[in-house]
Amino acid sequence: ASDVYKRQTYKQMNRVLLKFLVILWKLIMLLPRSVHLILGQALGRLLYLSSMKRNNFSKKNIDLCLPSVDQSQREEIHKSNILLSGRIPFDSGISWFWSDKRINSSIDYDIRGLDMLLDEQKHKKGVLLFFKHSLHLELDARLIAMNAEMYGVERVHNSDSFDSIQGSGRLMSMQGVCDRNNPLKFIRWLKKGKTVLYATDQDYGMTQSNIVNFFGIPAATISAPLKIVKSTNCKTYFINTFIEDEKYILDIQEMRLDQTNEINFSIDLNLFMENKIKSHPEEYLWQHRRFKSTLGKEDFYAQDG
Numbered sequence: 001a002s003d004v005y006k007r008q009t010y011k012q013m014n015r016v017l018l019k020f021l022v023i024l025w026k027l028i029m030l031l032p033r034s035v036h037l038i039l040g041q042a043l044g045r046l047l048y049l050s051s052m053k054r055n056n057f058s059k060k061n062i063d064l065c066l067p068s069v070d071q072s073q074r075e076e077i078h079k080s081n082i083l084l085s086g087r088i089p090f091d092s093g094i095s096w097f098w099s100d101k102r103i104n105s106s107i108d109y110d111i112r113g114l115d116m117l118l119d120e121q122k123h124k125k126g127v128l129l130f131f132k133h134s135l136h137l138e139l140d141a142r143l144i145a146m147n148a149e150m151y152g153v154e155r156v157h158n159s160d161s162f163d164s165i166q167g168s169g170r171l172m173s174m175q176g177v178c179d180r181n182n183p184l185k186f187i188r189w190l191k192k193g194k195t196v197l198y199a200t201d202q203d204y205g206m207t208q209s210n211i212v213n214f215f216g217i218p219a220a221t222i223s224a225p226l227k228i229v230k231s232t233n234c235k236t237y238f239i240n241t242f243i244e245d246e247k248y249i250l251d252i253q254e255m256r257l258d259q260t261n262e263i264n265f266s267i268d269l270n271l272f273m274e275n276k277i278k279s280h281p282e283e284y285l286w287q288h289r290r291f292k293s294t295l296g297k298e299d300f301y302a303q304d305g
Contacts, residue, residue, distance in 0.1 A: 043086035062281070078286075081281075087136065094139055111147055118148055121195060130236065130269065131239045136243070142173050154178070190234045236257055238273075
């Protein structure tokens with residue numbers, strides 16, 4: 001009984017702390033965008049000077065995936081990547097808490113290829129819109145969803161309290177979101193001619209994955225996409241996002257991937273994504289343990305490894 005009480009007390013304290021932090025976060029988000037950029041730079045420097053595990057994951061992934069890049073350049077990419085990570089709370093805060101009007105008046109962005117996507121939607125053609133995990137992915141999703149009807153696939157957060165905040169934030173512009181482990185829901189969306197945002201560039205374990213190279217390294221790659229495409233007869237598009245002179249660029253392209261089997265489909269998709277990542281490597285979310293299933297959580301990603 002004592003242990004149960006301690007756990008309940010601990011959870012309650014965490015909920016109270018989270019509520020306080022969210023209130024503080026929302027207050028900070030009332031400040032102008034120019035102040036957010038300054039705060040983001042400061043936070044990025046703090047992160048770079050820290051000994052966070054994720055800094056180590058980022059470095060190991062960059063060194064592994066970009067061997068042809070000079071070491072000094074890789075170090076610069078890693079530094080820029082951590083510094084840009086300081087923007088994440090501010091870009092996410094904008095996407096979850098700001099109104100469309102404030103975003104349009106404060107954020108400079110351009111969506112290329114939007115007409116193609118809107119035409120697919122007009123003709124009720126389902127679109128599986130692949131994207132990569134960028135540092136600003138929450139803002140990317142908000143921007144595209146403000147301009148086209150959009151549904152999303154997500155991974156449920158470990159914290160129920162934070163998951164509620166994340167869910168309500170994403171629904172500021174998304175028509176609906178569902179857990180990646182509930183494919184029937186977004187398959188129904190695609191069959192109804194909806195557009196669904198979907199990312200495949202993380203390691204979700206080997207249960208429903210194939211081993212397919214990512215940057216030439218064997219990686220657990222989710223096997224579901226081709227099944228989804230074939231069962232819904234949807235189109236496949238990719239939205240590439242990057243920052244150019246402080247303008248957020250969202251570039252939408254149709255993809256024609258090899259559909260002969262799951263492996264070939266994933267090979268094409270991974271290669272396509274790699275080329276987009278290479279064009280702006282400092283903006284990619286290298287902090288995830290992308291190769292944990294194939295290279296080992298402790299073996300490859302050990303702090304001193």
